[in-house]
Amino acid sequence: MQPSQECSLYVPSWVLPDLFGVFQVDETLAPFKLTHEQLMLVKSRMRAGLEAGLRNKGPSAVKMLPSFVYRTPDGTERGKYLALDLGGTNFRALLVNFKRGLQQNTRVNHKIYTIPLEIMQGTGEELFDHIAQCVSDFLDYMGMKNAHLPAGFTFSFPCEQTALDTGTLVSWTKGYKATDCEGHDVVEMLKEAIKRRNEFDLDIVAVVNDTVGTMMSCAYEDPQCEIGLIAGTGTNVCYMEEDDKNEDDSRDEEITKMCINTEWGGLGDDGSLEDIITPYDAEVNRMSVNPGKQSFEKLTSGMYLGEIVRQVLLDLTSGGLLFRGRVTETLKTTGIFETKYLSQIESDRVALLQVRSILQQLGLKGTCDDSIFIVQQVCGAVSRRAAQLCGAGMAAVVDKIRENRRLDHLKITVGVDGALYKLHPHFSRVLEETVRSLAPHCNVTFLPSEEGSGKGAALITAVAKQKPIDKYLYSMRFSDETLLDIMHQFRREMVKGLGRDTNPTAALKMLPTFVRSIPDGSEKGDFIALDLGGSNFRILRVKVSHEKKQTVQMESQIYDTPEDIIHGTGTKLFDHVAECLGDFMEKHNIKDKKLPVGFTFSFPCQQTKLDEGVLITWTKRFKASGVEGMDVVKLLSKAIKKRGNYDAEIMAVVNDTVGTMMTCGFDDQRCEVGIIIGTGTNACYMEELRNIDLVEGDEGRMCVNTEWGAFGDDGRLEDIRTEFDREIDRGSLNPGKQLFEKMVSGMYLGELVRLILVKMAREGLLFEGRITPELLTRGKFETKHISAIEKRGCQRLKENKGMTRLRTTIGIDGSLYKMHPQYARRLHKTVRRLVPDIDVRFLLSESGSGKGAAMVTAVAYRLAEHSRQIAEILSEFRLTTEQLLEVRTVRWGLC
DSSP states (O other), rough: OOOOOOOOOOOOOGGGHHHHHHHHHHHHHHHHSOOOHHHHHHHHHHHHHHHHHHHSSSSOSOOEEOOOOOOOOOSOOOEEEEEEESSEEEEEEEEEEESSSOOOEEEEEEEEEEOOOOHHTHHHHHHHHHHHHHHHHHHHHHTTTOOOOEEEEEEOSSSOSSSSTTOOEEEOTTOOOOBBTSSBBBBHHHHHHHHHTTTTOEEEEEEOOOHHHHHHHHHTEEEEEEEEEEEEEEEEEEEESSSSSOOSOOOOSSSOOEEEEOGGGGGGTTTTTTTTOOHHHHHHHHSSSSSSSHHHHHHHHHHHHHHHHHHHHHHHOOOOOOSSGOOOHHHHHHTTOOOHHHHHHHTTOOOOOHHHHHHHHHOSSSSHHHHHHHHHHHHHHHHHHHHEEEEHHHHHHHHHHHHHTOOSSEEEEEEEEEEHHHTTTHHHHHHHHHHHOOOOTTTEEEEEEHHHHHHHHHHHHHHHHSTTHHHHHGOOOHHHHHHHHHHHHHHHHHHHHSSTTGGGSSOOEEEOOOOOOOOOOOOEEEEEEESSHHHHHHHHEEEEEEESSSEEEHHHHHHHOOOOOOHSHHHHHHHHHHHHHHHHHHHHTTTTTTOOHHHHHHHHOOOOSOOEEEEEEOOOOOOOTTTTSSHHHHHHHHEEEEEEEOOEEEEEEOOOHHHHHHHHHHTTTTTTEEEEESEEEEEEEEEEEOOTTTTSSSSSEEEEEOOGGGGTTTTTTTOOOOOOHHHHHHHHSHHHHHHHHHHHHHHHHHHHHHHHHHHHHHHSSSSGGOOTTTTTTHOOOOOOOOHTOOOOOOOOHHHTTTSSSSSEEEEOOOOOHHTTTTTTHHHHHHHHOOOTTTEEEEEEHHHHHHHHHHHHHHHHHHHHHHHHHHHHHHHHGOOOOHHHHHHHHHHHOOO
16 A cells, blocks of 8 residues: 555554554543643642641641641750651651760661551550550560650651640541541550550650651751651651741741641542542542542552552553453452552663563563553653642642741751652652742752651650740640630620620620710810829820910829728728829919819729719729729719819719720821720720610710720630639639739739749759749749840721721730830731731820820810800700790780
């Protein structure tokens, strides 16, 4: 047959069947060849999974489990530690000795024990009894059965942790099916097995995942190692997540981190990988012990790659494209094609004869060279896809770390372990190339772990033993989930406090202040402001004038409030205030003037009008008798009248938070919130009158004093209070009261730190165990010392205004906010993170709350003047009885 003159290619007929076979093989393998765009999609889905797992808002395929490992080794770790490593068909026991010296010197002894299949899939008690038996044998072998060693337990299965030494098994993986383990603490199960054996004792300090162990092991060699990767029988990644993401470039404080065990093998369990899953993957999943679970792991880990290859070979053979169409019983056998064969078949150093020998071992005899070539193609396609998918996942992790740290370029090391990474001839190269391609701004070094994850478990134990502060402080580190839960509870209490029927049982009393407006710029006059709220009493004269522009002139004087006055009688306290006021007026030559007075009284008061305040309860160490339940305006007016040498009209009594809001509101009319964070803490805000059942009327607004220091007095904060918080409360003047205030205000923070330091010193963890009399003295460690050492509620307004995005200003005052070097930044960052749809400006009150009391008085004067003018205008329409009688007489006369 002659070729057509119009054809550029002549293909002999005898070649067509072979070419057709090649096309079929290529078509079969095409879904395994992922494009750059597909890999970028996998990267973005992994990133979304990481973020969703961290937010913990509903179920997430990527679990992002906290490990409670807060730092990597720094090279100072010393001593002997036992490491137990369970994660596959073998159990390993290690004794790791970190020695002193000029260079890091580590000695490791270990033994490996087999875990029989009947133990892996038997009962939990049988499994942990077997582990305890192996540990007993190892301690015998090392001659250390009588030693009480600290131990780290590498448990390479997904666990929920609430502390470093607890791990509740979420679900078995890697072929394990031991009963009565899921949902139980594996550390407790191991301790019970050791107790049953009654031959030795261990101090199990930490339970960790193998990825975490790998990261720690490599971090001992390279301090830049902050990621751990396992690519072997299973696959997983952990990394050091920023627990305190900076809002700016400041690096004044150490950033708190925690290692997160991603459990990334679950990516795709929600269907997000359906577009890359082939029919062969689906069949492997269907036949697995956990169908529908660990989708990403089934595409990438050594436990499944060989089986995927077998499924493809079986399909090609059935189609007559392999092994001359002979489907042997061996090829039908699940699990016969192990992943180790991929490594051997794909090796560049293996000749065709050796590949044929491998296939013959599998019962695939008489294999021609073409079949060997196709088998190599299949193995290469499956393993390359696995490496690329791991690379896409790793690119998502390193880019997240880079963005967390606000870096243009990131240099980081990944500690890596697992047979697939170490033994496969091309896996590591393809993985690293993929990461470079998908995360071009990250310089990633992969460091193989020489000692495995066991040494890492020993290092975690060493770090925990030598730097034990985390066991005291981790309960004070709150996740965003916890903070959001507190925020929602707070909002519910606010609504409860605003209701007439629910207010009596509400922790937040939501007290109406009868302040109905913030300054609008038209205020003017001469006012006196009194400010009583702590150990100092302040008096101000505030002149507001309008010449060319509105100006404020202030003169002030501070008077001491002695302890005997604070803890004496109410009469003595208000006589002292009246005496100070008289002295101030005399010094400023205004005794003959009757100036309007605003009274900042920084204690919870019940008000029915602006110039009345009934004290509910004293706070901040005040205990003056005969005041609680009384109107403090009347008490002060009585004391002033008793002196008889000057006159003053107290027009308004306000809380210091209200004073702060009004002070800042004078400068920024968007200021509708006032917060005090100092010796005590409290907040107020402008609430819609229709929402305040405690006050008549629906039109307009009124400032509400939340008295938020009492939040938690009903027990709702018990799950986050520590032993130190409870000790602070027991030793206070008002046990069981103001619990929120005792956790956040300056009056208590110093004492809180002192109690922690005392406990750590008693356990020999600080100051070489020496405890000085000063450290044992209550109140000796003041909050100002915290500031010196560290020196190196807006959602409601948005709902009221019905706005999708609110811009508001918060007036804020208090020594803790002003003086602590990091407090303000942390507060701003937390608020912005929890309510991202609100633009919040924090405005520091420069003049304190005293000026605010004068502003309240000035506003009251302005409103009173407006009312007078309106009344004057309307007076012409008000008829007297005589006028009405006259109208009636005229009307009858007309009739």
